[in-house]
Amino acid sequence: MFLSVATTQRPATDLGFLLHKHPERLHETDLSFGKAWLFYPEATDERCEAVLLLDVDPIGLVRGKGQAEGLLDQYVNDRPYAASSFLSVALNKALRTAMTGISKERQQLADSDLPLETVVTPLPMRGGEALVRGLFEPLGWSVDLTPIETIGSNTGGPRYGHLRLTGTGRLSSLLNHLYVLIPVMDDAKHYWVGEAEIDKLLSKGEGWLENHPAKDLIVRRYLRNRGALARIALERLAPETAGEALPPEARIAPEEALEAPIRLNDLRMDAVVRAIRATGATSIADLGCGEGKLLYRLVRERWVHKMFGLDPAVRELERAAKRLKLNEFGGPPEGRVTLMHGSLTYRDSRWAEADVAVLVEVIEHLDEDRLPLIERVVFGETAPKTVIVTTPNADYNALFPNLAPGAFRHPDHRFEWSRVRFEAWAARIGKAYGYSAAFSDIGAVHPVLGAPTQMAVFTR
């Protein structure tokens, strides 16, 4: 990766004093992940340009040093080449004093605004040109961004740009802007983001970040979307925002984002809980419980005596256990909630004692050709008295402005059914396994297209 800084303020070679690097020498700095080189391609009275090159050790990144684990698991990785937090670390190491704005020889120059030009390449453009402009222009830099043509693939558009910033300002400001904003453009960090990062961000962002219009995004991305850290940082940055919760960008599923305005998930949970209660059942199996949202609702209901949560994803079950405070002080008593790793494609006697089995937004995540198997496991083999199934109503999709025709609400959906299709499926199950189904809508009902979610309550 490549970064250059140039000035035309005469005598331009004074840049060497500001950077604390002699213009006539090749400077070398050792870094934990490789080497940085600094040299001057041009050093005249009229124009002086310093270049910082980063030579990242690609094998070390994967293998680590000595006994240490590497940072990455793929050798084929753009990390050794693209401008990223590695460059920030190198800046801080090679040009530390310059970044603080101190110059032994030319303090006055360090304190003054200079005509500056900087080039960073290749800069990852996560967020596109608009974001680059939105980050640098409010700080007074004019942005010249040339997209770099991708080699070896003609899909997906350019991923990197050649960034040239020009403008007038203090050199230390420019370096601090780059220090913070390069990793923001990259939207990745090569090291673990801990609380110490907040201090780094606040010190490098001093004097400009608190008034930056894209402050929230910068903080969030710089702190790698760690919601809690971002909140602390913003509070310290602007105390008046205390208590304002940030949307946890990272955890919002596309489906939720789409359906968010109607709070569909809450409505769905309400409807399902009501439907369960109406059956008089006290023991419930949530099949495909995911991170335990429904169980979390049910655990607060006194009439529910026993709950089973089944999911094939261990990490989801771990989240559910945390949410439900299982085996924690203040959590439900032992035996009231049982989380089980398992799958609906296998017969499983562990949840057989439940009166009601609930499949909330589950069937559409399974391949349609596996459904007969799941039907047999749930309705045929285990056969609880009641089975409740909810699934998106595909008819309603036409009302989502951001959803392309024929597209599904979630990339993992294997199908989405119209009401007719869903009812036909339910009728077939009823016939095969001796259940009758009652249908209801969940969410605001459109006169023609129905509700966003459809629910069937099967009883035996």
Added chain:
Amino acid sequence: MREPDKTDLAIPDFALVVLIGSTGSGKSTFAARHFLPTEIISSDRCRALVSDNETDQDVSADAFDLAREIASKRLKYRKLAVIDATNVRAADRKAWIELARKWHTLPVAVVIDPGVDVCVARNALRPDRPFGAGVVQRMTTEIRKGLGGLQREGFRQVWKLTSEASIDTARVTRQPLWTDKRDHHGPFDIIGDIHGCADELQALLAQLGYSVAWSEDHGERIVAVTPPEGRKIVFVGDLVDRGPNVPDTLRIAMSMVAAGAAYCVQGNHERKLSRWLEGRKVTIAHGLQQTIDQLGAQDRGLREALPAFLDSLRSHVWLDDGRLAVAHAGLKEEMIGRGSGAVREFALYGETTGEIDEFGLPVRADWTAAYRGKTAVVYGHTPVLSAEWVNNTLCIDTGCVFGGKLTALRWPERELVEVPAIQTWSEPVRPLGGSSGLGRSAQADADGVLDYEDVSGRRWIETELRGRVVVAEENASAALEVMSRFALSPQWLMYLPPTMSPSETSSQSGWLERPEEAFAHFRERGVTQIVCEEKHMGSRAVIALCRDAQAARDRFGVPGDETGAIWTRTGRSFFNGTGMTEGLLARLRARVEAVDLWKELNSDWLLLDAEIMPWSAKASSLIESQYAPVATSAAAGLQASREALARAMARGIDAASLDARLEDRAARAARYATAWAPYVWPVSGIEDLKVAPFHLLASEGRVWFDHDHVWHMTLAERLAAGVVTRTQWRVVDLADAGACAEAVAWWETLTGSGGEGMVVKPRDFVSRNKKGVIQPALKVRGREYLRIIYGPEYDAPDNLVRLRERGLGGKRSLALREFALGHEALKRFVARQPLRRVHECVFGVLALESEPIDPRL
């Protein structure tokens, strides 16, 4: 005058023995004299285990829980257990009766009552027993009060020892349960429900080689059946009712049982007949009237012997070292060789769901679908069209009386011998039929659902190639989500290919992998000939190809219209839509038909191991998100750096070595940018794909691992045309230095012109040396290809030196274990074993793939 105590205690060898006696009565001494220390569960000992104090009554409840838990574990493993506690009150004993029921064992009571004075005197001698005479008196009174009710409480045997003398002289002998005939090895001929079809029975006996001779003795009809040498009949019950000649059927069975030439287990019709004979009120239905009518006219001898015969029938018989069990309506695994009311009921009637079907008959729960036992269970009771094995169970009631046939199973030969019914003797209430009527086999029907327990937890899978392969619980758990959410259905997925290790790291500078190491690897392991195959750079695919949809349904038990399946190394469907899959299958089928392979293999299906090209067909998103960005960013950054450095050097800065370094890095990056070009081409339809098969894995009845790679590659060559592309290959004699050098040169040419590399295999598909199976294949990848594995600059000298250290041990062990599991899966599949047995192996391969191994190897 009191009856003297029976002092010969003949107890079942599998029982829950409950000692009953006051403190000081000598229970522990008695127990120690007659039972193993490990068989005795003492309440005193349990108290001590939880509280360090044998007499601490405060912990009694917990001590009891512990005793019960220990007893449970022993009974689970069919081990006798002796409860050494006072068990004074009926309430104390109730829990033991329940436990015995739960584990289907017989509860046996042994009352030890030497008299109050003896107990008091003994306690007085022991300082740790602070019980006064009052306690002993109370206990003894309570015990004596309950004596008469012990049978009623549920004890199947009650032994009373009421004097010091009888306690001292008592002997305990252990009897095997009647059902436990494991030391009888047959061979056996097991005959299904006869229902008075005596003529068919005689025809069947004749076919089985038994001779039947009738005679008369004082007006009594007598029969003598002589079995072939050493053979024995097992009747599954339901000899009587419905059919034309119940008396002769009974005569044959009774005479054979009496002569020791047959076993007979009780059928529900025998039970009912027995109750009728006892004069109990029973509904005369389901053919009982025929039996009554036919017996009425018969000789007195038969009628007189009948009650005792019926009374002697037991629930089931467990034979041949535990490999075989016969019960009228079947038996669950946990009931075999045990005794309880539940066992008797299950063996007679099977399990019903409590529902009634459209014919007014109880709906049967399908216990066989869930049966996982090692013991083969042969049963009748439910008439089926033909006898089919399901999960190691076989129903041989083929409805002779309903006009079907009478079936016998020869054991251990596992051959079926059948005789058709002479006529329909009785109209069935429900039409005959075993399976779902979808036209699938009963096993395919049972295989429709696999059980979580078939795949969960730590597993040991027996393989022919490598003995027991262990799958750790965490790996199985990782595979579950992939298997259930992303993989093809288990019916198709009967094989997953093993991972392949690279050769040892090359000793030549500048190279990471070279053929010499692969050759040396096999040479050192005693291999004389190898096959070198060009390694295509595409995506690995397993292809199940069927002659047509009917063949697919028949053999794989799938319900749809697909004519095969194509899947990846992790069991996912290779293509997103069935259109591409079926299109490619059609083209492959055309090739198979062109060389007349169906006929040659005598099979309607075959399984190919292949590479499908181009790589970009599956990897386009990988190229877009990972490979192309690296090429792009490396080129852009290095170009800017070199230009800037050139300007600095032009004005006299000394940076020659940095310049050389940048030049070198740029050159490697440029080579990287073109390294994958040969593997990328646009795919708009099937015609843009190429398939390179290299193994014929299996076809009907065959796993082709017994044929060498020359055979496999020759077959691949025959198939090559159209969509099937040719794979270059050659046989190399490892002792021939010239041939080895030629093969190396061949590899250099191959990889020099953009090829991925080659695969080196011992000529034999499965090669062994003294230490066991050796690697079935090693890959030797080309220098440029490795750039897309290890990164653009992997071969820079200071990088290569570090990459040379790569542990191959883990990868190789994994490759062998997966190879063994894959082979095992195929073997089980062609042997038509239950799907769970195949799936277990395939699931195992997927689970092992989650072991942390360097993905670049």
